[in-house]
Amino acid sequence: MTSSSPTVPPPGVASAQAAAALAEPDIRARTDSYFNRTRQIVSRFGDCTVTYAFFIRRPVVSAPAIMLAWLQNVMAERQSPYSVEVVHPEGEWVGAGEPLVYITGSFTHLADLETLLLQKLGSPCVAAHRAYQIALSLPRTRFLAMDARHCAGYEMQELMAYAASVGGRAAQRDGAIGFVGTANDAVAPFFETSHGLGTMPHALIGYAGSTVRAAEMFHEEFPETDLVVLVDYFGQEITDALAVCHRFPDLAAEGRLSVRLDTHGGRFMEGLNPQESYAVVNRHAPGALRRFRSDKELRYLIGTGVSAAAIWKMREALDEAGFPKVRIVASSGFGVTKCACMADARAPVDVVGTGSYIPEWWNETYATTDIIAYDGVERVKMGREFLFPSSRPPKAETSGP
Structure with missing residues (x-):
């Protein structure tokens, strides 16, 4: 296996909260007990060098940088050397079950990190x-x-951004x-911007x-900022849009x-009903009305x-x-549809x-990992032999998302 140094984090990751090393008591408290006990047993009976293969059971786009930045910080605190092979670089499509990353190092110092590493890999990739x-x-x-307001706290927000x-x-x-860009300042650096985008809520x-x-009011307070105005509050999207323009x-x-159109699904936009909606689309894209495949x-x-x-209708x-x-x-x-x-x-x-679309379908985000080598000897539980490096298909055989 060819090993390499940990990848350089992309913009925003180096200073991200998610990449900051936790104190040892916090790592222990947030780790599944059987990994903590494994670390204690290995420390007593003798350490060895292990290789972990990280994978996800569905096709994804590789997004390992937060996980690797966090690992780098933790292992630096523990003064424990390790190596990483990133099989699929950031942004590359990964097939279901294909290893994304191999991590090799001390079993003592990696055993109790599995839970937290997987938390930082699966959801970003999906x-x-x-x-x-x-x-x-x-x-x-x-x-x-x-997506920030649809996330379960800041750590999830950071992973989603x-x-x-x-x-x-x-x-x-x-x-x-x-x-x-994104909606708030804290995660704006991921998009190589300095601040969140957006002007006003309905409130x-x-x-x-x-x-x-x-x-x-907005323009008086922020005269240099481009003005984006919500126009659905009073159900008069076209009337209010034109009033703002004038x-x-x-x-x-x-x-x-x-x-900004944000009309909820309980009503039609001003000036529309089923008949007029058909007429509008028929004026501009009649083929679309012949190609739809579902009620949605x-x-x-x-x-x-x-x-x-x-x-x-608004454009007209x-x-x-x-x-x-x-x-x-x-x-x-x-969403995509x-x-x-x-x-x-x-x-x-x-x-x-x-x-909500980006963090939707949370049940698909589960990453997992298996140790595939102990002191250089390949060994993995029955049925996971596909994780061995020798089992990887040539890159040319993979296809895009």
Whole structure:
């Protein structure tokens, strides 16, 4: 096996909380008891050099940097040498069951780290794959990772933001624009930005009493920031969007004004009903209405909420009113299927904010690992022989996501 030094963490990882070494009592408390007991037994009966193979049971995009940065910090604290072979570099597609990483070192110093290492590997790899898929499904659209409020605490948020950045960069290599940022400052460095993106929540519009007044307040306080205005609070998306454009014609003409559609699935956007929605999509992408394969896809095209019809209707209204440079930001339920429907309908959406999709399907995120060699002798539990390096297929035989 060819060994190498741990990989250099990507932007944002080196200073990330997730990569900081825990105190030894904390590692012990957060580790499964049988790993702690194994460490104690090995310490008594004699240490050996072991090699761990880390893998996931479904296709993923490789995102090991947070795990490896954390391991590097812990092993430095323990003054224990080790080596890493990254089989699939960050951002590369990995087939189901294929080893992502081999880690070789002292059994005494690695035994009790397994639980925490797996926590930092599985979910980012699965989420990176999902970010890749959603970005590639709308390759000409910018994406914002707005998943923080759907995460179970900051550590999960950090893993998801890292994953979105990895998946986004993988999509960029395949020609998509990908993820350009996230919603808050703490994880912005993963996207090589200095701050979170976003302007206002619905609560600000409720506080201001009108959409235009909320836009005025925001612009007075942040005059140098491009203005993105939510327009669904009062159920008057087109009316309020045009009112904001008329209030800020210079920003609209300069391309510094965007309207954000976040209409919930309980109603149609202003000016739409089933018949009008059909008519709008038929004007711009009649083929999409012949190609849908499920009720869900049809709903994404002409149903309630932020549909392809809603985006086209807003674009028509903005252009007819003389505001062709005003951009459209869309959010609410955007996953791969919805994005694919938008692409099929050629919906003119400039930016998509995705929240729950990236960390969704948590039951698919389980990574696992097995020791495959003890003091250089290959040995693994029955049925896991595919983890041996000699069993790896040639890289040429793998395919993309």
